[in-house]
Amino acid sequence: MFNEWYARDTSKKIRAVVKAKGMAGKRLSHLPPYGYIMGDEENWIIDDETGPVVKEIFALCLSGLGPTKIANILTAKNIPTPGTINYRRYGNKQGYCPQAPCKWIYQTVINILERVEYLGHTVNFKTTKKSYKSKKVIINGDDKRMVFKNTHPALIDQDTFDRVQVIRQGKCRHTKIGSVGLFSGLLFCADCGSKMYHHRGSGIKESYEYYTCAGYSKRVNPCTTHHISVKNLKILVAADLRRVTHFAAEHEREFITMMVSCSMREQKRALVEMQKELDTSQSRYNELDNIIQHLYEDKIKGQLTDERFAKLSAGYEAEQKGLEETIKELSEQISQKTDKTINIDRFMKLVKKHTSFEELTPTLLNTFIEKILVHEVEVDAEGQKRQKIEIVYNFIGSVELPKEAYHGETGEAIELPKREKRKKSA
Numbered sequence: 001m002f003n004e005w006y007a008r009d010t011s012k013k014i015r016a017v018v019k020a021k022g023m024a025g026k027r028l029s030h031l032p033p034y035g036y037i038m039g040d041e042e043n044w045i046i047d048d049e050t051g052p053v054v055k056e057i058f059a060l061c062l063s064g065l066g067p068t069k070i071a072n073i074l075t076a077k078n079i080p081t082p083g084t085i086n087y088r089r090y091g092n093k094q095g096y097c098p099q100a101p102c103k104w105i106y107q108t109v110i111n112i113l114e115r116v117e118y119l120g121h122t123v124n125f126k127t128t129k130k131s132y133k134s135k136k137v138i139i140n141g142d143d144k145r146m147v148f149k150n151t152h153p154a155l156i157d158q159d160t161f162d163r164v165q166v167i168r169q170g171k172c173r174h175t176k177i178g179s180v181g182l183f184s185g186l187l188f189c190a191d192c193g194s195k196m197y198h199h200r201g202s203g204i205k206e207s208y209e210y211y212t213c214a215g216y217s218k219r220v221n222p223c224t225t226h227h228i229s230v231k232n233l234k235i236l237v238a239a240d241l242r243r244v245t246h247f248a249a250e251h252e253r254e255f256i257t258m259m260v261s262c263s264m265r266e267q268k269r270a271l272v273e274m275q276k277e278l279d280t281s282q283s284r285y286n287e288l289d290n291i292i293q294h295l296y297e298d299k300i301k302g303q304l305t306d307e308r309f310a311k312l313s314a315g316y317e318a319e320q321k322g323l324e325e326t327i328k329e330l331s332e333q334i335s336q337k338t339d340k341t342i343n344i345d346r347f348m349k350l351v352k353k354h355t356s357f358e359e360l361t362p363t364l365l366n367t368f369i370e371k372i373l374v375h376e377v378e379v380d381a382e383g384q385k386r387q388k389i390e391i392v393y394n395f396i397g398s399v400e401l402p403k404e405a406y407h408g409e410t411g412e413a414i415e416l417p418k419r420e421k422r423k424k425s426a
Contacts, residue, residue, distance in 0.1 A: 182365070259396050277330060
């Protein structure tokens with residue numbers, strides 16, 4: 001019994017010391033993550049051997065490859081795994097496999113892609129245990145973790161990290177021949193919101209590849225095919241991307257003013273709709289409170305049987321519980337919508353970094369585009385088929401440029417007359 005008390009008290013003291021150290025911003029991990037080495041005064045510095053590997057992993061993910069594909073590429077290059085590096089440098093055998101020191105697995109790649117430390121931040125209290133008797137490690141949520149920013153050099157910039165997390169949330173579907181489509185993970189049906197499936201097989205020529213609505217393919221909703229060829233997609237997306245980037249680079253002031261104005265209008269419209277729905281839900285919630293109260297009064301007076309009361313109250317309480325979740329969700333959305341503003345500066349950095357491009361690549365698409373909405377084909381009175389796509393860009397959303405910014409079918413931007421006049425007068 002005394003031994004038990006001693007172990008318990010020692011555990012409490014150690015936990016208190018660790019908590020105080022973690023709350024003060026000091027690192028709780030005794031080993032730096034893969035990509036860093038220990039420098040002077042226990043500071044992390046970028047490792048010349050493993051740092052480029054981390055950057056390559058993020059670049060491969062940004063190009064559209066999944067964790068398994070990335071792991072296979074690293075294995076083929078005979079790059080030592082994090083477990084092998086830790087064993088060779090520190091003698092730590094955890095994660096080390098002597099039979100396959102360069103055999104990467106997908107879970108190792110996922111752990112690297114999700115590590116906030118590569119942004120230059122220190123993260124404490126990532127795991128915990130119920131008691132000193134338990135060996136089971138519990139992963140803490142974001143609400144229990146402490147993040148201290150800019151404590152060491154960053155390996156990955158914020159834009160790349162955020163885009164990779166978005167890519168990781170949606171799985172890309174491989175075709176029958178094992179390839180991933182150029183637009184996979186970016187295309188969505190404009191009508192039902194389903195993903196678009198990439199169709200390509202050994203018997204289909206590359207020039208005849210196409211996408212269709214997943215909702216139509218699975219017959220889960222009454223949607224249409226929304227058939228669009230990859231060839232047309234490349235032409236439309238490349239033209240629009242060139243127009244937007246060229247216009248943003250050549251007419252930065254007009255572009256920023258236009259984006260801010262559109263954002264404010266869209267934000268105001270969305271807030272009005274959400275607030276209206278929230279008021280309706282809140283009103284119904286209060287109404288149910290009064291109904292349930294009257295049910296109790298009728299039951300006490302003997303005007304309502306126990307069975308009838310239980311049935312009615314259960315139905316109303318279930319509806320009220322659903323309204324609680326709706327009200328909470330709407331309140332959070334309104335709060336986020338109020339705090340959220342478009343980040344034009346981050347988009348302009350991308351424009352200046354990618355001033356021109358010859359062809360579309362998965363990396364380029366994932367860098368600039370959040371998603372692409374495909375509408376159904378429409379036939380006009382003359383029998384001409386037309387199909388509209390809506391491109392939602394990262395940080396700024398959809399962009400509608402003035403007609404003066406277009407020149408022919410090539411999508412090249414030209415100088416705006418008003419801007420030209422101002423230049424001459426100046």
